[in-house]
Amino acid sequence: MQTGSCKFGLWKVIVSWEGNTVHQVQFVRTAPAGAVPVPFTKFLAGKTDSFSPLVSSAVSGDSAYARIYRAVAEIPYGETRTYREIALAADTHPRVVGNAMAKNPTALIVPCHRVVAADGTLGGFTPDLQIKKDLLKLEAANKREKN
Incomplete structure (x- = not known):
């Protein structure tokens, strides 16, 4: 699993993912440096409206x-x-x-x-x-x- 962070205003967005599956996204004030999947930085900069090809691990199953x-x-x-x-x-x-x-x-x-x-x-x-x-x-x- 990889973890990184990017900025959104005064907040940091921590992303944990493996391949194209995102397992966790958190908004925090401080975060360790590290790259995140490109769709996150593009989305938060207003340059894309999609996270494709990324998917959430939370959508699996029938709960x-x-x-x-x-x-x-x-x-x-x-x-x-x-x-x-x-x-x-x-x-x-x-x-x-x-x-x-x-x-x-x-x-x-x-x-x-x-x-x-x-x-x-x-x-x-x-x-x-x-x-x-x-x-x-x-x-x-x-x-x-x-x-």
Whole structure:
């Protein structure tokens, strides 16, 4: 397994992966130096909307969380879905979706920042809600540029 980090604003993004499978993504203040897969640096710089060919290890299997992570992974770049919409797609309850998002081991690959409450509020994001705001802002700006 390889581990490295890159920057996103004031945060560092630690990525652990093996081949094309990403096992963990974390936002932290300090991190050891080391390269990350190129799609991460391109995505965080607003130069791509895809992590291809990378995949999340969290989408494997038929557990409720795996179904949720697969549904979230299908949310198009620059768009959002509600916890309820994801719950319907994954055949579960919105509260279970919220719990899965809080435990998402591969943020960005499984773009939990694109899941919001039905009333439009953002919900949460670990470790700081500002990261979610910044990711949504980055995607909105880049989507406008492409259209």
